[in-house]
Amino acid sequence: MFRCVLIAAAFVLFAGSTSVHAQKQTIGAPPEASNMKLVGSNDLQARSAYQPTIHHQGDRWIAYIGHHGGTDDVPAPVNPMTGQAEPNGTSIVDVTDPAHPKYLRHLPGQEGKYEAGGAQMVRVCDGKTLPKGDPNAVYMLRTFGSQAHEIWNVADPANPVLLTRIGGLKDTHKSWWECDTGIAYLVSGAPDWRTRRMTQVYDLSDPAHPQKIRDFGLPGQEPGSTGAVPTELHGPISTGPNGNRVYFGYGTDKGGILQIVDREKLLHGPKEPTPDNLRYPEISRLPMSAFNGAHTTFPMLDMPVAEFAEDKDGKTRDIVMIVDEAILNECGEARQMVWFADVTTETRPMMISSYTVPEASGQFCQRGGRFGSHSSNESMAPVYYKKMAFIAFFNAGVRALDIRDPYHPKEVGYFIPAITQATDKRCIPVEGGERCKVAIQTNNVETDERGYIYIVDRANTGLHILELTGPARAVAGLPKN
Amino acid sequence: MRRAATTAVAVIAFGATGVGAYQLAPQPAATPAHWRELAWPFPRDGWPAGRAFRCEGGACDGAELYLRAKRGFCNCDSGVADDDEVDRVADIDLITPRFAAVAPGEVVRVGEMRGRARRYDLATYDGAGPAAVGIALSRRCDLFVAAARGRGDASAMAHAALVFLATPEIKSWAMAALDGK
Numbered sequence: 001m002f003r004c005v006l007i008a009a010a011f012v013l014f015a016g017s018t019s020v021h022a023q024k025q026t027i028g029a030p031p032e033a034s035n036m037k038l039v040g041s042n043d044l045q046a047r048s049a050y051q052p053t054i055h056h057q058g059d060r061w062i063a064y065i066g067h068h069g070g071t072d073d074v075p076a077p078v079n080p081m082t083g084q085a086e087p088n089g090t091s092i093v094d095v096t097d098p099a100h101p102k103y104l105r106h107l108p109g110q111e112g113k114y115e116a117g118g119a120q121m122v123r124v125c126d127g128k129t130l131p132k133g134d135p136n137a138v139y140m141l142r143t144f145g146s147q148a149h150e151i152w153n154v155a156d157p158a159n160p161v162l163l164t165r166i167g168g169l170k171d172t173h174k175s176w177w178e179c180d181t182g183i184a185y186l187v188s189g190a191p192d193w194r195t196r197r198m199t200q201v202y203d204l205s206d207p208a209h210p211q212k213i214r215d216f217g218l219p220g221q222e223p224g225s226t227g228a229v230p231t232e233l234h235g236p237i238s239t240g241p242n243g244n245r246v247y248f249g250y251g252t253d254k255g256g257i258l259q260i261v262d263r264e265k266l267l268h269g270p271k272e273p274t275p276d277n278l279r280y281p282e283i284s285r286l287p288m289s290a291f292n293g294a295h296t297t298f299p300m301l302d303m304p305v306a307e308f309a310e311d312k313d314g315k316t317r318d319i320v321m322i323v324d325e326a327i328l329n330e331c332g333e334a335r336q337m338v339w340f341a342d343v344t345t346e347t348r349p350m351m352i353s354s355y356t357v358p359e360a361s362g363q364f365c366q367r368g369g370r371f372g373s374h375s376s377n378e379s380m381a382p383v384y385y386k387k388m389a390f391i392a393f394f395n396a397g398v399r400a401l402d403i404r405d406p407y408h409p410k411e412v413g414y415f416i417p418a419i420t421q422a423t424d425k426r427c428i429p430v431e432g433g434e435r436c437k438v439a440i441q442t443n444n445v446e447t448d449e450r451g452y453i454y455i456v457d458r459a460n461t462g463l464h465i466l467e468l469t470g471p472a473r474a475v476a477g478l479p480k481n
Numbered sequence: 482m483r484r485a486a487t488t489a490v491a492v493i494a495f496g497a498t499g500v501g502a503y504q505l506a507p508q509p510a511a512t513p514a515h516w517r518e519l520a521w522p523f524p525r526d527g528w529p530a531g532r533a534f535r536c537e538g539g540a541c542d543g544a545e546l547y548l549r550a551k552r553g554f555c556n557c558d559s560g561v562a563d564d565d566e567v568d569r570v571a572d573i574d575l576i577t578p579r580f581a582a583v584a585p586g587e588v589v590r591v592g593e594m595r596g597r598a599r600r601y602d603l604a605t606y607d608g609a610g611p612a613a614v615g616i617a618l619s620r621r622c623d624l625f626v627a628a629a630r631g632r633g634d635a636s637a638m639a640h641a642a643l644v645f646l647a648t649p650e651i652k653s654w655a656m657a658a659l660d661g662k
Contacts, residue, residue, distance in 0.1 A: 112558065113558060114555075114557055114558070115555040115556065115557065115558075116556075116557070116558040116559065194565045194568060194569070195565070195569070196556070226579075226580065226581035226582070227574070227578050227579045227580055227581070228573075228574035228578035228579075228580075229565070229568055229569040229574075232569075252555070253527075253553060254527030254528070255526075255527050290525070290526045290527035291527060327553040327554075327555075328552060328553045332552060332553070332661050333552070333553060334527075428661070429659070429660040429661070430660070431660075
């Protein structure tokens with residue numbers, strides 16, 4: 001009996017201590033991890049980070065990382081390489097040796113704080129892949145705050161050269177660029193459209209001479225329309241000419257829509273932005289709950305599903321993984337999470353499963369900052385494609401999912417970096433002021449063909465390069481490490 | 482040129498009679514307006530329900546007003562920057578998805594919140610009234626929105642709505658709602 005009491009007391013003490021640990025991150029504490037480990041890191045000059053794109057460039061691996069604008073406290077951090085205060089823009093980091101990433105260059109972006117400045121988005125294509133590109137060039141497409149899209153030649157990543165700017169916009173965001181055709185789906189805010197974000201389709205096969213193809217959005221967003229304005233675009237992902245589909249995600253944390261579009265009809269159909277012409281390339285829509293938005297719509301077509309292997313029909317399924325974006329700190333909204341849609345019958349897409357980090361596993365609503373999903377890796381390299389997905393989950397770090405059976409996605413690993421002196425606070429309004437906490441805010445994630453996982457932090461903690469360990473490696477078919 | 486002239490006239494008319502002048506003394510009316518609270522009449526959507534009121538007496542008699550906080554937008558610095566933003570967020574689409582603005586909006590301010598107000602014509606089938614006013618106010622990354630509809634003069638309705646928004650009770654509730662309480 002006494003032994004039972006002792007065990008119970010010890011359990012309560014242990015639970016209490018882990019609870020305290022889980023609620024508040026401290027500088028210098030070890031990262032929280034399962035089946036993932038840190039390989040290397042870089043502080044990215046303490047700039048709030050968004051999209052990372054990892055590019056195999058000759059015999060080097062280069063990470064191009066977009067940044068949000070600065071903060072109220074530090075609108076333009078000092079670049080230690082130049083000694084100058086520079087508005088957040090693009091970090092260019094040599095990650096050939098992931099254990100020792102080497103910061104090459106900070107390319108300043110638009111002045112402005114948070115979403116109002118910086119250069120959030122980055123995509124990279126080789127000139128030798130683009131139909132009319134200079135074979136010696138490597139092209140980086142980035143946003144310039146809310147004002148413009150820019151194309152730089154980054155053949156020498158430490159010394160980028162500006163080639164083109166597409167300006168005059170009122171917003172930009174998460175664009176997509178097909179490197180084999182040059183077709184780009186630029187998320188823009190055309191001044192005369194009724195929405196902050198829509199699509200401008202460009203032919204960037206010759207990056208020095210952009211050719212506009214058309215504007216695109218949901219009927220009701222176009223110039224001159226009246227009535228309710230549909231949810232704004234977040235970002236598209238194209239399967240290129242072979243797949244002939246573009247998957248558009250609308251919404252952030254509310255009223256999300258997955259729109260499936262026929263790429264050929266989009267590119268070659270009537271271009272005047274009338275309601276009929278905007279509807280013409282659409283195959284179907286999957287409206288989501290008003291509680292959730294669609295930040296990322298990641299297609300995984302023709303996936304074999306083991307459970308259906310003996311079925312006469314439907315052995316493989318076309319799946320789109322939809323990732324919502326949490327916006328409010330400390331769980332001030334409905335949970336933003338990950339959804340899997342079966343779009344095999346394209347005109348009748350259906351949600352089949354979902355995933356969220358269990359809140360109680362880290363008492364994440366009390367940790368500070370945002371808790372919920374934001375984005376997934378978007379690389380379609382074979383190492384992880386259709387096998388594993390990595391989800392940036394703000395204060396719950398990055399989550400590794402086994403998605404081989406998309407009807408039953410399963411978490412197989414996670415990594416929550418430690419906070420540092422650079423980690424910025426996150427505040428909520430309270431009576432008579434604000435209450436702030438400091439926590440990791442894993443914002444975006446990407447993978448490379450080698451299997452390294454790159455996570456970046458919205459709260460200025462920088463870049464962490466990870467690898468899988470233990471059973472998670474087996475899911476991807478990676479050798480034991 | 483003609484469009485510019487029309488716009489100018491609309492702005493002058495709107496500003497002089499309604500929204501832009503809400504801080505002035507209320508217009509004379511036979512019976513003072515009183516806003517009586519109703520149950521929130523709309524189905525659940527992405528934002529929590531707000532509060533609904535019906536105007537009794539005064540120039541807004543019979544008008545209904547719907548108020549709520551919408552927390553979490555990305556345009557924290559720019560706030561409600563243009564009329565398109567009012568079209569998108571002001572909850573006019575709760576009344577009907579078919580509406581058309583009748584004039585450019587106006588800058589308005591209620592307490593520490595700044596934003597825009599705009600008048601609309603509605604296409605409704607319930608006979609509730611063809612005129613509406615949408616108001617969107619920002620506080621940092623959050624919005625406080627109002628939609629009013631009624632049969633009377635839209636400018637008078639807008640004026641009455643803004644006067645009501647500026648009352649201590651409503652301002653206090655709006656701040657609490659924006660704080661997530």
